[in-house]
Amino acid sequence: MTMPRTKTAAVTLTQFPIREDTSDNVDNTQASDMEADDTDSVEDNSSQEGQSTEDEEIDEDVADEMGHFLSSFKGLEDRYRLINRIGEGTFSTVYKAEDLQYDQYQNNWDITNKNNSPWRQHTRKPSKSRREPRYVAIKKIYVTSSPMRIFNELDLLRDLREHDAVCPLITALRHQDQVIAILPYFQHQDFREYFREMTIADMRPYFQCLFTSLAAVHKRGIIHRDIKPTNFLYNPAQNYGVLVDFGLAERQGTDYIACNCELSPSARQWRLEMSAIHQGHFDHLPANSYPKSDRDTRPSRRANRAGTRGFRAPEVLYKCTAQTTSIDIWSAGVILLTLLARRFPFFHSADDIEALLELTHIFGKKRMAQAAVMHGTIMETNIPSYSENGHSLEKIVMWSTDRSRKDKDGNRQRMPADEEEAVEFLGRCLELDPFKRITAEQALRHPFITRAGMADADEDDVALFS
């Protein structure tokens, strides 16, 4: 008889009760929350360590580390055979492992068993042989993560388990203060290996998959908060990818405080006109306004800024207190910009102020100042090289790919039509106003996406990047 994964556990293991109290046995005094909030920032320092095969040699240190992990987590070696370390991030280490007790459980998560699943066409055919190894990814969450953070990730993953475009949670286990999440192993390629070669025709299915995942996540009112290439596991050979890492995700509306951006444009304009800054003097402050230089007296604004540097939307940088799922669309736009510009990482700021300056360089002082006012804050810079109106995204892409110079007859290179379409879509994702930014549902109806799989633009692609 097979059993549902979440109802059974080896006697020696503490099965992680996803919806129950998780604090038992976890030393709360030790658990320092590494979650990025108002003060912390996360860098994209996760590494993918290749898609190991079993023949591949394993680094001695990794072998030692895996041995220690197996021996310290009671009962783990009866259930899983660790094969290799496949990823190391800010909050966890991920291992590839063989599921030794696969046949003892109901495996509803297994895409190879699903009929009518879009995953089915992207994965190997179900095998009749019961002996074929089944692989999982074991995410060993660092013990320094707070129990609430771990609970949040597992809870959201559980909510999203029915979605083919999100890597589902099989189960989670706890031994003392160590929590591990078991996910299906998804064969993918490291972004750094393919981003330079991707043609526009290759980008379409990539974003079709990514936006399908985002549409599913956003439909449930969940903000992923950490959309970046290492969190979208993509297999270019199969044109298929899944979203992982809900460690920073949250339900929209958590810690919500009203923000200026929700006002109607006329109400916002009225507020601006009444502000001391707009009037340029502080002798007669209108009611309910702040003087310009009051840093010592006014508490600083707090908002969730969790995410990875370079991928944060402007409203996150401006500490908007009413952030929505559209922050994920911005981050997806940054991935597209990376692909079109052939530069990774595209943005490389050390902190949020630098990140705002990088954006100002592209979008210009005027639009960045307008975006700031939208969220009830002021953005000023005296850096002389920044222009008032910034540059078009088309120009940025042409510069980045070394196509901005005129030819010997003085003509500028033109962007091929399919690339123009991609840049137009990019502009819809990198819209400074979150309310005007395209949604995931709308993105799936955009021609850049709907043309995925059509052999439309191969000639242009070849001409462009050869």
Ligand SMILES: Nc1ncnc2c1ncn2[C@@H]1O[C@H](COP(=O)(O)OP(=O)(O)OP(=O)(O)O)[C@@H](O)[C@H]1O
């Ligand atoms: N289901 C999976 N199948 C294959 N590889 C995976 C899977 N889940 C995670 N990985 C690998 O492990 C890496 C780290 O995983 P994850 O992003 O969940 O951890 P993290 O510690 O939160 O990382 P980060 O610092 O990027 O937020 C991924 O980039 C990927 O290479």
